[in-house]
Amino acid sequence: MGTHQGEFLDQTQAQAAYWFTRLNSGEATAAELREFEDWRRANPEHERCYRYICYFCDASLDASEQELKRLLPRLGTSTDDAIVVRPRRLWVGVLVLVTVAVGAWFWPEPILQEEYIQATSSMLERHFPDGTIVLLEPDSEVRVKRYAESLEVILMRGAVALSVDHQDKQSVEVDTGFAQAHTHKAQFRVNVSDKTTRVQVQEGSVEVAGGSWWRRQVRVLMPGQHVDVDRWAGMRRVQPAPAPPPEAD
Structure with missing residues:
Protein backbone atom coordinates (compact mmCIF):
# COMPACT_ATOMS: atom_id res chain seq x y z
CA MET A 1 0.00 0.00 0.00
CA ALA A 104 -32.61 12.92 31.42
CA TRP A 105 -36.20 14.13 31.79
CA PHE A 106 -37.62 16.78 29.46
CA TRP A 107 -40.93 18.62 29.47
CA PRO A 108 -43.20 16.67 27.10
CA GLU A 109 -43.97 18.17 23.69
CA PRO A 110 -47.69 18.82 23.06
CA ILE A 111 -49.45 16.13 20.99
CA LEU A 112 -51.15 17.57 17.91
CA GLN A 113 -52.93 14.38 16.92
CA GLU A 114 -53.15 10.82 18.22
CA GLU A 115 -54.75 7.79 16.59
CA TYR A 116 -54.93 4.04 16.93
CA ILE A 117 -54.46 1.89 13.80
CA GLN A 118 -55.00 -1.85 13.50
CA ALA A 119 -54.46 -4.20 10.55
CA THR A 120 -56.23 -7.54 10.73
CA SER A 121 -56.02 -9.80 7.67
CA SER A 122 -54.43 -7.47 5.12
CA MET A 123 -51.78 -4.76 4.79
CA LEU A 124 -52.82 -1.25 5.76
CA GLU A 125 -51.07 1.84 4.37
CA ARG A 126 -51.32 5.30 5.90
CA HIS A 127 -49.88 8.63 4.68
CA PHE A 128 -49.17 11.41 7.17
CA PRO A 129 -48.94 15.20 6.65
CA ASP A 130 -45.16 15.20 7.07
CA GLY A 131 -44.81 12.80 4.11
CA THR A 132 -44.14 9.69 6.19
CA ILE A 133 -45.66 6.48 4.83
CA VAL A 134 -46.53 3.78 7.35
CA LEU A 135 -47.29 0.27 6.09
CA LEU A 136 -48.84 -1.90 8.78
CA GLU A 137 -48.56 -5.63 8.22
CA PRO A 138 -51.43 -8.08 8.97
CA ASP A 139 -52.17 -8.81 12.63
CA SER A 140 -50.42 -5.63 13.78
CA GLU A 141 -51.42 -2.55 15.73
CA VAL A 142 -49.84 0.82 16.41
CA ARG A 143 -50.62 4.06 18.17
CA VAL A 144 -49.42 7.13 16.29
CA LYS A 145 -48.69 10.44 18.00
CA ARG A 146 -48.01 13.49 15.84
CA TYR A 147 -46.03 16.37 17.31
CA ALA A 148 -44.92 19.67 15.77
CA GLU A 149 -41.47 18.36 14.92
CA SER A 150 -41.80 14.58 15.11
CA LEU A 151 -43.96 11.53 14.56
CA GLU A 152 -43.99 8.73 17.14
CA VAL A 153 -45.19 5.27 16.16
CA ILE A 154 -45.78 2.98 19.14
CA LEU A 155 -45.73 -0.59 17.83
CA MET A 156 -47.78 -2.73 20.19
CA ARG A 157 -47.66 -5.96 18.19
CA GLY A 158 -46.76 -7.22 14.74
CA ALA A 159 -44.64 -5.38 12.19
CA VAL A 160 -44.53 -2.02 10.46
CA ALA A 161 -42.54 -0.67 7.50
CA LEU A 162 -41.87 3.04 7.16
CA SER A 163 -40.69 5.37 4.42
CA VAL A 164 -39.30 8.64 5.81
CA ASP A 165 -37.81 11.46 3.74
CA HIS A 166 -37.44 14.62 5.81
CA GLN A 167 -35.06 17.35 4.67
CA ASP A 168 -35.79 19.53 7.70
CA LYS A 169 -35.67 18.89 11.45
CA GLN A 170 -38.69 16.59 11.41
CA SER A 171 -38.04 13.07 12.70
CA VAL A 172 -39.80 9.74 13.10
CA GLU A 173 -39.44 7.25 15.95
CA VAL A 174 -40.80 3.73 16.32
CA ASP A 175 -41.08 2.59 19.94
CA THR A 176 -41.77 -1.00 21.00
CA GLY A 177 -41.46 -0.35 24.71
CA PHE A 178 -37.95 -1.79 25.09
CA ALA A 179 -36.37 -0.57 21.83
CA GLN A 180 -36.56 2.63 19.79
CA ALA A 181 -35.71 3.30 16.13
CA HIS A 182 -35.19 6.95 15.18
CA THR A 183 -34.53 8.53 11.78
CA HIS A 184 -34.89 11.59 9.57
CA LYS A 185 -34.53 9.81 6.25
CA ALA A 186 -34.79 6.06 5.71
CA GLN A 187 -36.80 3.08 4.60
CA PHE A 188 -36.91 0.48 7.35
CA ARG A 189 -38.98 -2.22 9.02
CA VAL A 190 -39.60 -2.97 12.68
CA ASN A 191 -41.24 -6.07 14.09
CA VAL A 192 -41.82 -6.98 17.71
CA SER A 193 -42.62 -10.14 19.66
CA ASP A 194 -42.94 -10.74 23.38
CA LYS A 195 -39.16 -10.95 23.80
CA THR A 196 -37.49 -9.40 20.74
CA THR A 197 -37.54 -6.31 18.54
CA ARG A 198 -35.84 -6.44 15.14
CA VAL A 199 -34.98 -3.35 13.09
CA GLN A 200 -34.01 -3.78 9.43
CA VAL A 201 -32.81 -0.94 7.18
CA GLN A 202 -33.27 -0.86 3.40
CA GLU A 203 -32.21 2.73 2.69
CA GLY A 204 -30.78 5.64 4.68
CA SER A 205 -29.70 5.28 8.30
CA VAL A 206 -31.61 4.50 11.49
CA GLU A 207 -30.50 5.07 15.07
CA VAL A 208 -31.54 2.15 17.29
CA ALA A 209 -31.52 2.29 21.08
CA GLY A 210 -32.31 -0.53 23.47
CA GLY A 211 -31.43 -2.38 26.62
CA SER A 212 -32.02 -1.82 30.32
CA TRP A 213 -31.16 1.59 31.76
CA TRP A 214 -27.87 0.36 33.23
CA ARG A 215 -26.67 -1.16 29.92
CA ARG A 216 -28.50 0.85 27.32
CA GLN A 217 -26.83 0.85 23.90
CA VAL A 218 -27.24 2.93 20.76
CA ARG A 219 -26.32 1.84 17.24
CA VAL A 220 -26.74 3.47 13.83
CA LEU A 221 -27.79 0.98 11.16
CA MET A 222 -27.06 1.45 7.47
CA PRO A 223 -28.58 -0.17 4.36
CA GLY A 224 -28.58 -3.96 4.51
CA GLN A 225 -28.06 -4.11 8.27
CA HIS A 226 -30.35 -5.29 11.02
CA VAL A 227 -30.17 -5.69 14.79
CA ASP A 228 -32.18 -7.57 17.39
CA VAL A 229 -32.96 -6.11 20.81
CA ASP A 230 -33.87 -8.62 23.50
CA ARG A 231 -36.29 -7.40 26.15
CA TRP A 232 -34.08 -8.75 28.94
CA ALA A 233 -30.60 -9.27 27.46
CA GLY A 234 -30.42 -5.99 25.53
CA MET A 235 -28.99 -5.26 22.11
CA ARG A 236 -27.39 -8.00 20.04
CA ARG A 237 -24.62 -7.48 17.53
CA VAL A 238 -25.40 -5.60 14.34
CA GLN A 239 -25.65 -7.94 11.35
CA PRO A 240 -24.22 -8.67 8.89
CA ALA A 241 -20.70 -8.33 10.24
CA PRO A 242 -18.59 -6.14 7.92
CA ALA A 243 -15.35 -7.08 6.24
CA PRO A 244 -12.31 -5.63 8.04
CA PRO A 245 -10.49 -2.69 6.44
CA PRO A 246 -7.27 -3.57 4.57
CA GLU A 247 -4.11 -3.63 6.63
CA ALA A 248 -1.52 -0.94 5.92
CA ASP A 249 1.91 -2.07 4.73
Missing part, protein backbone atom coordinates in the same frame (compact mmCIF):
# COMPACT_ATOMS: atom_id res chain seq x y z
CA GLY A 2 1.43 3.40 -0.99
CA THR A 3 2.01 6.29 1.39
CA HIS A 4 -0.92 8.28 0.01
CA GLN A 5 -3.28 5.33 0.30
CA GLY A 6 -2.10 4.62 3.84
CA GLU A 7 -2.68 8.25 4.85
CA PHE A 8 -6.16 8.13 3.32
CA LEU A 9 -6.99 4.96 5.28
CA ASP A 10 -5.73 6.51 8.55
CA GLN A 11 -7.80 9.64 7.92
CA THR A 12 -10.88 7.59 7.04
CA GLN A 13 -10.56 5.49 10.21
CA ALA A 14 -10.24 8.66 12.29
CA GLN A 15 -13.35 10.13 10.63
CA ALA A 16 -15.25 6.87 11.17
CA ALA A 17 -14.27 6.87 14.84
CA TYR A 18 -15.50 10.46 15.18
CA TRP A 19 -18.85 9.65 13.58
CA PHE A 20 -19.27 6.54 15.72
CA THR A 21 -18.66 8.57 18.90
CA ARG A 22 -20.93 11.41 17.82
CA LEU A 23 -23.85 9.32 16.56
CA ASN A 24 -23.80 7.04 19.59
CA SER A 25 -23.68 9.96 22.02
CA GLY A 26 -27.43 10.44 21.64
CA GLU A 27 -26.84 14.15 20.92
CA ALA A 28 -26.41 14.16 17.12
CA THR A 29 -28.54 16.79 15.40
CA ALA A 30 -30.57 16.36 12.22
CA ALA A 31 -27.93 18.38 10.33
CA GLU A 32 -25.18 16.07 11.61
CA LEU A 33 -27.12 12.98 10.57
CA ARG A 34 -27.41 14.41 7.05
CA GLU A 35 -23.69 15.27 7.07
CA PHE A 36 -22.94 11.69 8.15
CA GLU A 37 -25.05 10.34 5.29
CA ASP A 38 -23.13 12.52 2.80
CA TRP A 39 -19.80 11.36 4.22
CA ARG A 40 -20.87 7.70 4.17
CA ARG A 41 -21.94 7.85 0.51
CA ALA A 42 -18.86 9.78 -0.64
CA ASN A 43 -16.59 6.72 -0.69
CA PRO A 44 -17.20 2.97 -0.13
CA GLU A 45 -14.20 2.91 2.22
CA HIS A 46 -16.02 5.33 4.55
CA GLU A 47 -18.90 2.94 5.10
CA ARG A 48 -16.62 -0.09 5.43
CA CYS A 49 -14.49 1.57 8.14
CA TYR A 50 -17.58 2.77 10.01
CA ARG A 51 -19.19 -0.66 9.94
CA TYR A 52 -16.01 -2.28 11.18
CA ILE A 53 -15.72 0.11 14.14
CA CYS A 54 -19.34 -0.71 15.08
CA TYR A 55 -18.56 -4.41 14.79
CA PHE A 56 -15.43 -4.09 16.91
CA CYS A 57 -17.20 -2.18 19.68
CA ASP A 58 -20.00 -4.75 19.77
CA ALA A 59 -17.50 -7.61 19.84
CA SER A 60 -15.37 -5.99 22.56
CA LEU A 61 -18.24 -6.17 25.05
CA ASP A 62 -18.07 -9.97 25.27
CA ALA A 63 -14.81 -10.89 23.53
CA SER A 64 -11.90 -12.49 25.33
CA GLU A 65 -8.62 -10.62 25.71
CA GLN A 66 -7.11 -12.87 23.03
CA GLU A 67 -9.84 -11.93 20.57
CA LEU A 68 -9.32 -8.23 21.34
CA LYS A 69 -5.59 -8.59 20.66
CA ARG A 70 -6.45 -10.09 17.27
CA LEU A 71 -8.91 -7.32 16.39
CA LEU A 72 -7.01 -4.27 17.65
CA PRO A 73 -4.08 -4.35 15.16
CA ARG A 74 -6.55 -4.00 12.28
CA LEU A 75 -7.63 -0.71 13.79
CA GLY A 76 -4.01 0.39 14.17
CA THR A 77 -4.08 -0.03 17.97
CA SER A 78 -1.33 -1.43 20.18
CA THR A 79 -1.89 -4.87 21.70
CA ASP A 80 -0.05 -3.99 24.91
CA ASP A 81 -1.94 -5.57 27.83
CA ALA A 82 -2.36 -2.24 29.61
CA ILE A 83 -3.93 -0.72 26.52
CA VAL A 84 -6.16 -3.70 25.83
CA VAL A 85 -7.97 -3.22 29.14
CA ARG A 86 -8.56 0.52 28.71
CA PRO A 87 -10.97 0.39 25.72
CA ARG A 88 -13.28 -1.81 27.75
CA ARG A 89 -13.22 0.56 30.72
CA LEU A 90 -13.63 3.53 28.40
CA TRP A 91 -16.56 1.87 26.65
CA VAL A 92 -18.26 1.18 29.99
CA GLY A 93 -17.79 4.87 30.83
CA VAL A 94 -19.29 5.90 27.51
CA LEU A 95 -22.29 3.64 28.14
CA VAL A 96 -22.82 5.25 31.55
CA LEU A 97 -22.69 8.75 30.05
CA VAL A 98 -25.11 7.80 27.29
CA THR A 99 -27.43 6.28 29.88
CA VAL A 100 -27.42 9.51 31.87
CA ALA A 101 -28.10 11.57 28.75
CA VAL A 102 -30.90 9.32 27.57
CA GLY A 103 -32.39 9.15 31.05
Whole structure:
Protein backbone atom coordinates (compact mmCIF):
# COMPACT_ATOMS: atom_id res chain seq x y z
CA MET A 1 0.00 0.00 0.00
CA GLY A 2 1.43 3.40 -0.99
CA THR A 3 2.01 6.29 1.39
CA HIS A 4 -0.92 8.28 0.01
CA GLN A 5 -3.28 5.33 0.30
CA GLY A 6 -2.10 4.62 3.84
CA GLU A 7 -2.68 8.25 4.85
CA PHE A 8 -6.16 8.13 3.32
CA LEU A 9 -6.99 4.96 5.28
CA ASP A 10 -5.73 6.51 8.55
CA GLN A 11 -7.80 9.64 7.92
CA THR A 12 -10.88 7.59 7.04
CA GLN A 13 -10.56 5.49 10.21
CA ALA A 14 -10.24 8.66 12.29
CA GLN A 15 -13.35 10.13 10.63
CA ALA A 16 -15.25 6.87 11.17
CA ALA A 17 -14.27 6.87 14.84
CA TYR A 18 -15.50 10.46 15.18
CA TRP A 19 -18.85 9.65 13.58
CA PHE A 20 -19.27 6.54 15.72
CA THR A 21 -18.66 8.57 18.90
CA ARG A 22 -20.93 11.41 17.82
CA LEU A 23 -23.85 9.32 16.56
CA ASN A 24 -23.80 7.04 19.59
CA SER A 25 -23.68 9.96 22.02
CA GLY A 26 -27.43 10.44 21.64
CA GLU A 27 -26.84 14.15 20.92
CA ALA A 28 -26.41 14.16 17.12
CA THR A 29 -28.54 16.79 15.40
CA ALA A 30 -30.57 16.36 12.22
CA ALA A 31 -27.93 18.38 10.33
CA GLU A 32 -25.18 16.07 11.61
CA LEU A 33 -27.12 12.98 10.57
CA ARG A 34 -27.41 14.41 7.05
CA GLU A 35 -23.69 15.27 7.07
CA PHE A 36 -22.94 11.69 8.15
CA GLU A 37 -25.05 10.34 5.29
CA ASP A 38 -23.13 12.52 2.80
CA TRP A 39 -19.80 11.36 4.22
CA ARG A 40 -20.87 7.70 4.17
CA ARG A 41 -21.94 7.85 0.51
CA ALA A 42 -18.86 9.78 -0.64
CA ASN A 43 -16.59 6.72 -0.69
CA PRO A 44 -17.20 2.97 -0.13
CA GLU A 45 -14.20 2.91 2.22
CA HIS A 46 -16.02 5.33 4.55
CA GLU A 47 -18.90 2.94 5.10
CA ARG A 48 -16.62 -0.09 5.43
CA CYS A 49 -14.49 1.57 8.14
CA TYR A 50 -17.58 2.77 10.01
CA ARG A 51 -19.19 -0.66 9.94
CA TYR A 52 -16.01 -2.28 11.18
CA ILE A 53 -15.72 0.11 14.14
CA CYS A 54 -19.34 -0.71 15.08
CA TYR A 55 -18.56 -4.41 14.79
CA PHE A 56 -15.43 -4.09 16.91
CA CYS A 57 -17.20 -2.18 19.68
CA ASP A 58 -20.00 -4.75 19.77
CA ALA A 59 -17.50 -7.61 19.84
CA SER A 60 -15.37 -5.99 22.56
CA LEU A 61 -18.24 -6.17 25.05
CA ASP A 62 -18.07 -9.97 25.27
CA ALA A 63 -14.81 -10.89 23.53
CA SER A 64 -11.90 -12.49 25.33
CA GLU A 65 -8.62 -10.62 25.71
CA GLN A 66 -7.11 -12.87 23.03
CA GLU A 67 -9.84 -11.93 20.57
CA LEU A 68 -9.32 -8.23 21.34
CA LYS A 69 -5.59 -8.59 20.66
CA ARG A 70 -6.45 -10.09 17.27
CA LEU A 71 -8.91 -7.32 16.39
CA LEU A 72 -7.01 -4.27 17.65
CA PRO A 73 -4.08 -4.35 15.16
CA ARG A 74 -6.55 -4.00 12.28
CA LEU A 75 -7.63 -0.71 13.79
CA GLY A 76 -4.01 0.39 14.17
CA THR A 77 -4.08 -0.03 17.97
CA SER A 78 -1.33 -1.43 20.18
CA THR A 79 -1.89 -4.87 21.70
CA ASP A 80 -0.05 -3.99 24.91
CA ASP A 81 -1.94 -5.57 27.83
CA ALA A 82 -2.36 -2.24 29.61
CA ILE A 83 -3.93 -0.72 26.52
CA VAL A 84 -6.16 -3.70 25.83
CA VAL A 85 -7.97 -3.22 29.14
CA ARG A 86 -8.56 0.52 28.71
CA PRO A 87 -10.97 0.39 25.72
CA ARG A 88 -13.28 -1.81 27.75
CA ARG A 89 -13.22 0.56 30.72
CA LEU A 90 -13.63 3.53 28.40
CA TRP A 91 -16.56 1.87 26.65
CA VAL A 92 -18.26 1.18 29.99
CA GLY A 93 -17.79 4.87 30.83
CA VAL A 94 -19.29 5.90 27.51
CA LEU A 95 -22.29 3.64 28.14
CA VAL A 96 -22.82 5.25 31.55
CA LEU A 97 -22.69 8.75 30.05
CA VAL A 98 -25.11 7.80 27.29
CA THR A 99 -27.43 6.28 29.88
CA VAL A 100 -27.42 9.51 31.87
CA ALA A 101 -28.10 11.57 28.75
CA VAL A 102 -30.90 9.32 27.57
CA GLY A 103 -32.39 9.15 31.05
CA ALA A 104 -32.61 12.92 31.42
CA TRP A 105 -36.20 14.13 31.79
CA PHE A 106 -37.62 16.78 29.46
CA TRP A 107 -40.93 18.62 29.47
CA PRO A 108 -43.20 16.67 27.10
CA GLU A 109 -43.97 18.17 23.69
CA PRO A 110 -47.69 18.82 23.06
CA ILE A 111 -49.45 16.13 20.99
CA LEU A 112 -51.15 17.57 17.91
CA GLN A 113 -52.93 14.38 16.92
CA GLU A 114 -53.15 10.82 18.22
CA GLU A 115 -54.75 7.79 16.59
CA TYR A 116 -54.93 4.04 16.93
CA ILE A 117 -54.46 1.89 13.80
CA GLN A 118 -55.00 -1.85 13.50
CA ALA A 119 -54.46 -4.20 10.55
CA THR A 120 -56.23 -7.54 10.73
CA SER A 121 -56.02 -9.80 7.67
CA SER A 122 -54.43 -7.47 5.12
CA MET A 123 -51.78 -4.76 4.79
CA LEU A 124 -52.82 -1.25 5.76
CA GLU A 125 -51.07 1.84 4.37
CA ARG A 126 -51.32 5.30 5.90
CA HIS A 127 -49.88 8.63 4.68
CA PHE A 128 -49.17 11.41 7.17
CA PRO A 129 -48.94 15.20 6.65
CA ASP A 130 -45.16 15.20 7.07
CA GLY A 131 -44.81 12.80 4.11
CA THR A 132 -44.14 9.69 6.19
CA ILE A 133 -45.66 6.48 4.83
CA VAL A 134 -46.53 3.78 7.35
CA LEU A 135 -47.29 0.27 6.09
CA LEU A 136 -48.84 -1.90 8.78
CA GLU A 137 -48.56 -5.63 8.22
CA PRO A 138 -51.43 -8.08 8.97
CA ASP A 139 -52.17 -8.81 12.63
CA SER A 140 -50.42 -5.63 13.78
CA GLU A 141 -51.42 -2.55 15.73
CA VAL A 142 -49.84 0.82 16.41
CA ARG A 143 -50.62 4.06 18.17
CA VAL A 144 -49.42 7.13 16.29
CA LYS A 145 -48.69 10.44 18.00
CA ARG A 146 -48.01 13.49 15.84
CA TYR A 147 -46.03 16.37 17.31
CA ALA A 148 -44.92 19.67 15.77
CA GLU A 149 -41.47 18.36 14.92
CA SER A 150 -41.80 14.58 15.11
CA LEU A 151 -43.96 11.53 14.56
CA GLU A 152 -43.99 8.73 17.14
CA VAL A 153 -45.19 5.27 16.16
CA ILE A 154 -45.78 2.98 19.14
CA LEU A 155 -45.73 -0.59 17.83
CA MET A 156 -47.78 -2.73 20.19
CA ARG A 157 -47.66 -5.96 18.19
CA GLY A 158 -46.76 -7.22 14.74
CA ALA A 159 -44.64 -5.38 12.19
CA VAL A 160 -44.53 -2.02 10.46
CA ALA A 161 -42.54 -0.67 7.50
CA LEU A 162 -41.87 3.04 7.16
CA SER A 163 -40.69 5.37 4.42
CA VAL A 164 -39.30 8.64 5.81
CA ASP A 165 -37.81 11.46 3.74
CA HIS A 166 -37.44 14.62 5.81
CA GLN A 167 -35.06 17.35 4.67
CA ASP A 168 -35.79 19.53 7.70
CA LYS A 169 -35.67 18.89 11.45
CA GLN A 170 -38.69 16.59 11.41
CA SER A 171 -38.04 13.07 12.70
CA VAL A 172 -39.80 9.74 13.10
CA GLU A 173 -39.44 7.25 15.95
CA VAL A 174 -40.80 3.73 16.32
CA ASP A 175 -41.08 2.59 19.94
CA THR A 176 -41.77 -1.00 21.00
CA GLY A 177 -41.46 -0.35 24.71
CA PHE A 178 -37.95 -1.79 25.09
CA ALA A 179 -36.37 -0.57 21.83
CA GLN A 180 -36.56 2.63 19.79
CA ALA A 181 -35.71 3.30 16.13
CA HIS A 182 -35.19 6.95 15.18
CA THR A 183 -34.53 8.53 11.78
CA HIS A 184 -34.89 11.59 9.57
CA LYS A 185 -34.53 9.81 6.25
CA ALA A 186 -34.79 6.06 5.71
CA GLN A 187 -36.80 3.08 4.60
CA PHE A 188 -36.91 0.48 7.35
CA ARG A 189 -38.98 -2.22 9.02
CA VAL A 190 -39.60 -2.97 12.68
CA ASN A 191 -41.24 -6.07 14.09
CA VAL A 192 -41.82 -6.98 17.71
CA SER A 193 -42.62 -10.14 19.66
CA ASP A 194 -42.94 -10.74 23.38
CA LYS A 195 -39.16 -10.95 23.80
CA THR A 196 -37.49 -9.40 20.74
CA THR A 197 -37.54 -6.31 18.54
CA ARG A 198 -35.84 -6.44 15.14
CA VAL A 199 -34.98 -3.35 13.09
CA GLN A 200 -34.01 -3.78 9.43
CA VAL A 201 -32.81 -0.94 7.18
CA GLN A 202 -33.27 -0.86 3.40
CA GLU A 203 -32.21 2.73 2.69
CA GLY A 204 -30.78 5.64 4.68
CA SER A 205 -29.70 5.28 8.30
CA VAL A 206 -31.61 4.50 11.49
CA GLU A 207 -30.50 5.07 15.07
CA VAL A 208 -31.54 2.15 17.29
CA ALA A 209 -31.52 2.29 21.08
CA GLY A 210 -32.31 -0.53 23.47
CA GLY A 211 -31.43 -2.38 26.62
CA SER A 212 -32.02 -1.82 30.32
CA TRP A 213 -31.16 1.59 31.76
CA TRP A 214 -27.87 0.36 33.23
CA ARG A 215 -26.67 -1.16 29.92
CA ARG A 216 -28.50 0.85 27.32
CA GLN A 217 -26.83 0.85 23.90
CA VAL A 218 -27.24 2.93 20.76
CA ARG A 219 -26.32 1.84 17.24
CA VAL A 220 -26.74 3.47 13.83
CA LEU A 221 -27.79 0.98 11.16
CA MET A 222 -27.06 1.45 7.47
CA PRO A 223 -28.58 -0.17 4.36
CA GLY A 224 -28.58 -3.96 4.51
CA GLN A 225 -28.06 -4.11 8.27
CA HIS A 226 -30.35 -5.29 11.02
CA VAL A 227 -30.17 -5.69 14.79
CA ASP A 228 -32.18 -7.57 17.39
CA VAL A 229 -32.96 -6.11 20.81
CA ASP A 230 -33.87 -8.62 23.50
CA ARG A 231 -36.29 -7.40 26.15
CA TRP A 232 -34.08 -8.75 28.94
CA ALA A 233 -30.60 -9.27 27.46
CA GLY A 234 -30.42 -5.99 25.53
CA MET A 235 -28.99 -5.26 22.11
CA ARG A 236 -27.39 -8.00 20.04
CA ARG A 237 -24.62 -7.48 17.53
CA VAL A 238 -25.40 -5.60 14.34
CA GLN A 239 -25.65 -7.94 11.35
CA PRO A 240 -24.22 -8.67 8.89
CA ALA A 241 -20.70 -8.33 10.24
CA PRO A 242 -18.59 -6.14 7.92
CA ALA A 243 -15.35 -7.08 6.24
CA PRO A 244 -12.31 -5.63 8.04
CA PRO A 245 -10.49 -2.69 6.44
CA PRO A 246 -7.27 -3.57 4.57
CA GLU A 247 -4.11 -3.63 6.63
CA ALA A 248 -1.52 -0.94 5.92
CA ASP A 249 1.91 -2.07 4.73
